[in-house]
Amino acid sequence: VWAADLGQVDPQDIWRKDRDHFVHPWTHFDSFKQDGSLVMDRAEGAYVTDISGKRYLDGIGGLWCVNAGYGRKEIVEAIAAQAMRMPFYNPFVDTTNVPAAELSAKLASLAPGDLNKVFYTCGGSTANDTAVRIAHYYHARRGKKSKMHVISRIDAYHGSTYLTGSITGRPGDRSPYLNFLDGWIHHVSSPNFYRSEKARQEDMSEAEFCDHLVQELEDKILEIGADNVACFFAEPIMGAGGVIVPPPGYHARTLEVCKRHDVLYISDEVVTAFGRLGHFFASKDVFGIEPDMIVTAKGLTSGYQPLGACIFSDRIYDAMSAPDPDGWFTNGYTYSGHPVACAAALANIALMERDDICGHVRKMGPYLEKKLNELLDLPIVGQVRGKHFMMCVENVADKATREHLPDAANIGKRISDHCERLGLIVRPLGALNVISPPLTLTEPQIDELVGILRKGIEAAMQDLRQEGLLKA
Numbered sequence: 001v002w003a004a005d006l007g008q009v010d011p012q013d014i015w016r017k018d019r020d021h022f023v024h025p026w027t028h029f030d031s032f033k034q035d036g037s038l039v040m041d042r043a044e045g046a047y048v049t050d051i052s053g054k055r056y057l058d059g060i061g062g063l064w065c066v067n068a069g070y071g072r073k074e075i076v077e078a079i080a081a082q083a084m085r086m087p088f089y090n091p092f093v094d095t096t097n098v099p100a101a102e103l104s105a106k107l108a109s110l111a112p113g114d115l116n117k118v119f120y121t122c123g124g125s126t127a128n129d130t131a132v133r134i135a136h137y138y139h140a141r142r143g144k145k146s147k148m149h150v151i152s153r154i155d156a157y158h159g160s161t162y163l164t165g166s167i168t169g170r171p172g173d174r175s176p177y178l179n180f181l182d183g184w185i186h187h188v189s190s191p192n193f194y195r196s197e198k199a200r201q202e203d204m205s206e207a208e209f210c211d212h213l214v215q216e217l218e219d220k221i222l223e224i225g226a227d228n229v230a231c232f233f234a235e236p237i238m239g240a241g242g243v244i245v246p247p248p249g250y251h252a253r254t255l256e257v258c259k260r261h262d263v264l265y266i267s268d269e270v271v272t273a274f275g276r277l278g279h280f281f282a283s284k285d286v287f288g289i290e291p292d293m294i295v296t297a298k299g300l301t302s303g304y305q306p307l308g309a310c311i312f313s314d315r316i317y318d319a320m321s322a323p324d325p326d327g328w329f330t331n332g333y334t335y336s337g338h339p340v341a342c343a344a345a346l347a348n349i350a351l352m353e354r355d356d357i358c359g360h361v362r363k364m365g366p367y368l369e370k371k372l373n374e375l376l377d378l379p380i381v382g383q384v385r386g387k388h389f390m391m392c393v394e395n396v397a398d399k400a401t402r403e404h405l406p407d408a409a410n411i412g413k414r415i416s417d418h419c420e421r422l423g424l425i426v427r428p429l430g431a432l433n434v435i436s437p438p439l440t441l442t443e444p445q446i447d448e449l450v451g452i453l454r455k456g457i458e459a460a461m462q463d464l465r466q467e468g469l470l471k472a
């Protein structure tokens with residue numbers, strides 16, 4: 001019997017085994033070899049406890065995903081019951097399972113418009129990968145095989161398969177030691193008004209910046225040739241790229257451009273779906289658009305099981321499935337529609353509906369935004385941005401010029417280290433600290449989160465003054 005639950009593990013031994021054998025995502029080897037990782041051990045509600053017994057408020061919901069919070073017996077019991085009844089059976093060709101069928105119908109009922117078809121994957125990256133294959137297949141089946149190119153955006157994050165790692169547009173992810181599929185993937189500007197050099201130089205209003213972005217997308221389609229462009233990828237609010245909320249009207253207008261050029265609009269809702277912005281899906285309910293595809297993962301199971309889904313329109317399906325002897329859609333995974341993962345998603349959605357978690361976010365989201373905005377009185381907090389339970393704080397050396405602190409300040413990490421010491425997990429992303437907590441957070445827990453974050457920022461400022469890296 002595996003002994004972890006019997007209290008027989010030695011924390012140092014686990015730390016060492018991990019450092020010596022587990023190669024983590026996005027590892028910088030210099031620091032990893034030295035520091036290893038903080039071993040997390042158990043979790044309840046909005047709190048996570050490390051192997052030494054220290055408890056933290058989880059300000060990042062695992063990684064934007066534990067939306068329903070930890071310790072949800074309903075989800076755990078659904079997982080156990082399905083695993084006992086039938087842990088797996090293959091989804092290829094002639095067989096399926098009850099949870100996958102039920103979940104598909106449920107997702108079709110929750111997704112906007114005619115997005116009634118669901119393709120399951122193992123997570124967000126593979127769901128985005130699948131979205132591109134669906135786009136290619138759809139165009140080719142309509143005799144438009146040249147529509148192959150993909151347009152994405154600088155600062156976008158769409159995953160880490162070879163394909164989605166190339167569609168991703170965060171400059172920091174472009175390791176000089178990796179290769180990217182650049183020939184047929186293109187990146188237009190990030191919709192980050194606060195950081196746009198062009199908007200600053202040309203003294204644009206946010207509305208003018210939006211005009212510029214929409215025109216840039218259309219110009220890019222025309223440059224590549226509309227007959228060569230398959231799809232456009234957009235997160236409703238960019239997550240890992242820095243919680244970037246686009247200017248008002250951006251999504252509706254870019255969708256209109258895509259429609260005019262027969263370019264499919266893929267809304268990557270891996271982070272924004274399942275309540276984070278107060279609705280099951282944000283595309284229509286928050287941004288007023290009905291995209292051709294919605295990609296989701298993370299909050300779909302609240303992270304209790306790995307599962308991703310590409311939800312697409314009847315119109316696409318009809319073209320894909322028109323009679324054709326060669327009409328095999330040769331894409332899919334052993335674990336597409338995994339019964340245990342689908343059972344977890346069904347239980348997660350049921351409890352979100354029962355407890356009206358989306359309603360809770362619509363109520364508490366503005367409170368979290370208000371409390372975080374109070375941090376703007378600190379000299380290094382340049383901007384607080386995001387919406388509801390998807391927020392970040394951007395730290396600067398000078399609020400007026402928006403100049404960043406020197407790299408040596410390592411400000412995001414420095415703040416998150418202080419917060420960790422004080423009992424809060426926030427995610428460092430360059431000069432930013434990201435906040436994406438479980439959606440169940442109460443008002444006192446929001447006060448706790450923002451109170452510790454304030455202390456963490458103040459402690460970091462203190463360090464920087466001592467090191468001569470901050471004057472204010």
Ligand code: PLP
Pocket residue numbers: 122123124125126128157158159160235239240268269270271297298308
């Ligand atoms: N798309 C977005 C917007 C994401 O934030 C992520 C992960 O953070 C992904 C895709 C990739 O999902 P996964 O890590 O489950 O493959």
